[in-house]
Amino acid sequence: MTDRAAPTDPDIPVNQSRSESRRIEIDPITRVEGHGKVSIHLNSAGEVDEARLHIVEFRGFERFIEGRLLWEVPVIVQRLCGICPVSHHLAAAKAMDQIVGVDQLTPTAEKMRRLMHYGQVLQSHVLHFFHLSSPDLLFGFDAPAEQRNIFAVIQAYPELARRAVLLRKFGQDIIEVTAGKKIHGTGAIPGGINRHLTLEERDRLLGQIDELTQWCRDALKVAENYCEQHLDMLKSFASFESNFLSLVREDGALDLYHGVLSAQDALGHPIFAEADLTRFNHYLHEEVKDWSYMKFPFIQSLGPESGWYRVGPLARINNCKGMTTSEADLALKRFRAVLGKHCGHSLAYHWARMIEVLHCIEVIARLLEDSDLLTGERVIKGVRREEGIGMIEAPRGTLIHHYKVDEHDQVQFCNLIVSTTHNNTAMNRAITMVAKQHLNGQPNLDDALLNHVEVAVRAYDPCLSCATHALGQMPLQIELLDAQGQRLQMLSR
Amino acid sequence: MKKLRLATTSLAGCFGCHMSLLDMDERLIDLLQFIEFDRSPLTDFKTFRQRCDIGLVEGGCCNEENVRVLRAFRENCDLLIAIGQCAIMGGLPVMRNAIMHAEQPLNECLQTAYAPSETVWNPACRIPADAELPLLLDKVYTCAEVVKIDYQIPGCPPSADALWYVLNAAVQGNPLDLPPELIRYD
Ligand code: SF4
Numbered sequence: 001m002t003d004r005a006a007p008t009d010p011d012i013p014v015n016q017s018r019s020e021s022r023r024i025e026i027d028p029i030t031r032v033e034g035h036g037k038v039s040i041h042l043n044s045a046g047e048v049d050e051a052r053l054h055i056v057e058f059r060g061f062e063r064f065i066e067g068r069l070l071w072e073v074p075v076i077v078q079r080l081c082g083i084c085p086v087s088h089h090l091a092a093a094k095a096m097d098q099i100v101g102v103d104q105l106t107p108t109a110e111k112m113r114r115l116m117h118y119g120q121v122l123q124s125h126v127l128h129f130f131h132l133s134s135p136d137l138l139f140g141f142d143a144p145a146e147q148r149n150i151f152a153v154i155q156a157y158p159e160l161a162r163r164a165v166l167l168r169k170f171g172q173d174i175i176e177v178t179a180g181k182k183i184h185g186t187g188a189i190p191g192g193i194n195r196h197l198t199l200e201e202r203d204r205l206l207g208q209i210d211e212l213t214q215w216c217r218d219a220l221k222v223a224e225n226y227c228e229q230h231l232d233m234l235k236s237f238a239s240f241e242s243n244f245l246s247l248v249r250e251d252g253a254l255d256l257y258h259g260v261l262s263a264q265d266a267l268g269h270p271i272f273a274e275a276d277l278t279r280f281n282h283y284l285h286e287e288v289k290d291w292s293y294m295k296f297p298f299i300q301s302l303g304p305e306s307g308w309y310r311v312g313p314l315a316r317i318n319n320c321k322g323m324t325t326s327e328a329d330l331a332l333k334r335f336r337a338v339l340g341k342h343c344g345h346s347l348a349y350h351w352a353r354m355i356e357v358l359h360c361i362e363v364i365a366r367l368l369e370d371s372d373l374l375t376g377e378r379v380i381k382g383v384r385r386e387e388g389i390g391m392i393e394a395p396r397g398t399l400i401h402h403y404k405v406d407e408h409d410q411v412q413f414c415n416l417i418v419s420t421t422h423n424n425t426a427m428n429r430a431i432t433m434v435a436k437q438h439l440n441g442q443p444n445l446d447d448a449l450l451n452h453v454e455v456a457v458r459a460y461d462p463c464l465s466c467a468t469h470a471l472g473q474m475p476l477q478i479e480l481l482d483a484q485g486q487r488l489q490m491l492s493r
Numbered sequence: 494m495k496k497l498r499l500a501t502t503s504l505a506g507c508f509g510c511h512m513s514l515l516d517m518d519e520r521l522i523d524l525l526q527f528i529e530f531d532r533s534p535l536t537d538f539k540t541f542r543q544r545c546d547i548g549l550v551e552g553g554c555c556n557e558e559n560v561r562v563l564r565a566f567r568e569n570c571d572l573l574i575a576i577g578q579c580a581i582m583g584g585l586p587v588m589r590n591a592i593m594h595a596e597q598p599l600n601e602c603l604q605t606a607y608a609p610s611e612t613v614w615n616p617a618c619r620i621p622a623d624a625e626l627p628l629l630l631d632k633v634y635t636c637a638e639v640v641k642i643d644y645q646i647p648g649c650p651p652s653a654d655a656l657w658y659v660l661n662a663a664v665q666g667n668p669l670d671l672p673p674e675l676i677r678y679d
Binding site: 026061062063064065066076079080081082083085127131132145148149150151154155158161162165166168169172181182183184281284285286287288289290291292293295298300304415417447451 | 510512515535536584611613614653
């Protein structure tokens with residue numbers, strides 16, 4: 001089908017297709033969400049030239065959403081990504097709020113949505129830390145492949161694993177009661193929400209808070225201890241300076257649902273802070289490269305070479321002035337005491353992520369006590385507009401949805417900049433550094449060495465499902481055969 | 494008792510079906526006494542270690558890579574089960590097929606995604622095209638259009654209860670038919 005030979009050694013596919021240079025492939029990257037692969041290019045001396053993270057899937061979403069009705073969008077668009085569907089659901093709903101003329105939701109609607117969102121960040125972070133990344137941290141980057149999965153963690157650390165499973169379940173439960181369903185719910189609608197919380201639901205969730213808060217503290221401890229015990233490694237493993245981008249609350253505090261779009265440089269100096277989110281395209285542009293479906297965003301005033309930045313937990317922790325909940329704020333101070341104010345270590349993402357876990361459960365506890373969730377007006381409407389831009393801090397970073405809708409309620413234009421895309425340049429930089437550091441001069445590249453590269457990718461918790469919403473073109477021919485070997489289709493371009 | 498070997502993959506899906514698998518929560522821990530995971534995005538086995546009893550496939554086929562993986566699953570799994578709307582009917586990605594009436598549908602999609610615009614900085618008008626990127630198919634295919642599928646579990650995603658029911662039935666050696674209350678189309 002292509003000029004790439006099928007790998008012979010399943011663990012270390014090496015092929016010679018590029019004449020002089022050698023190429024190593026890690027395909028697929030596992031324990032991340034979605035589809036991606038890494039290619040590592042060696043020069044003729046056998047040293048690493050560059051490592052590239054390829055997003056190999058596409059959806060074509062931005063085109064085929066055209067013509068759909070505005071109320072459908074928050075429901076359809078989340079199907080880009082089953083890991084953080086709530087982020088897409090809410091970002092689309094926020095954009096549609098503007099289109100139906102609503103700038104400020106009712107307190108009931110905003111709090112329900114916040115609860116949904118914090119529930120999802122909790123479940124997503126826990127999933128990422130325990131289900132996907134913890135094998136690397138608990139067993140070591142070079143543990144045998146058999147051991148590097150959540151099932152081995154369940155066997156070796158049954159209590160830790162059970163708590164992780166139940167913590168994630170709690171987040172999923174919150175999503176279920178606010179959105180109607182654990183995955184791909186329907187709770188947020190243009191201008192508000194479609195349900196209240198019932199008393200029973202609230203009491204059931206509140207009843208678990210104390211125990212689960214303790215587990216969140218313990219989970220944070222796991223990440224803190226790991227980072228403190230491996231400080232030297234943290235400082236050398238894919239550590240580099242960068243700009244950081246995130247939403248922050250108007251007063252500078254960390255906020256995951258709404259805020260001012262703020263970018264800071266490696267020293268923490270502001271590059272811009274924009275409260276009017278509809279102006280985001282004055283600040284952020286995206287570059288297209290041949291070898292990935294994922295675009296490469298950059299801060300326009302700095303240009304594509306130096307304007308790239310990072311998003312996600314580490315960016316939020318670096319950019320914020322403080323946390324709005326007491327325990328997380330203390331945790332932030334500890335983080336800064338150890339790693340400094342503007343930390344560039346990729347692995348510090350894990351610590352930052354777990355601070356947010358504790359923050360989420362504190363916010364959830366506070367919200368659950370609020371009677372606005374049980375009663376109050378759910379939806380409002382205002383004067384129709386044509387354009388809406390919804391922004392939210394998804395688990396993996398700033399998520400931007402931009403739509404134009406005509407007077408027949410049909411979508412005319414859509415552009416999405418998903419969290420993972422913002423980290424594109426940073427992830428490529430991280431894997432190139434790690435590949436140079438760990439693979440150069442190694443006569444035998446084994447699976448454990450290659451896992452180091454994946455560890456660097458995993459720190460960013462990339463959601464490759466989200467990143468695949470765009471569509472690209474392939475230059476070759478392809479034929480599709482059915483189960484009997486009959487040709488179904490032949491495509492050439 | 495010999496453990497069942499299970500492989501899973503996500504083709505052109507959103508990973509939501511895999512999330513639903515994890516939504517089995519504690520039951521997943523129990524199930525591990527009877528089930529062993531082989532190739533799966535949840536493990537680091539990137540190819541099949543052994544022949545598997547069951548393969549769970551999420552998502553349909555939108556590129557050659559998906560077809561290659563799906564065929565490998567058919568070859569290496571005794572029972573192949575399509576989970577979720579995407580695998581069974583194409584799901585969200587299949588919406589691409591609906592714009593095939595356009596004169597140059599693929600080109601339209603490309604232009605929409607990558608042409609220079611308010612935010613896209615692309616002076617050379619580049620469109621991603623590289624030997625590293627798998628070829629796109631002309632349209633999105635369901636799993637059953639490409640290989641023989643033994644069972645389907647509908648839903649977007651199928652509930653954790655439905656997935657648990659099927660895996661549990663397989664472990665017990667019971668027939669894999671879902672009770673009506675666990676069947677949903679959303
Ligand atoms: S069926 Fe639904 S949940 Fe499953 S992959 Fe498709 S969109 Fe995602």
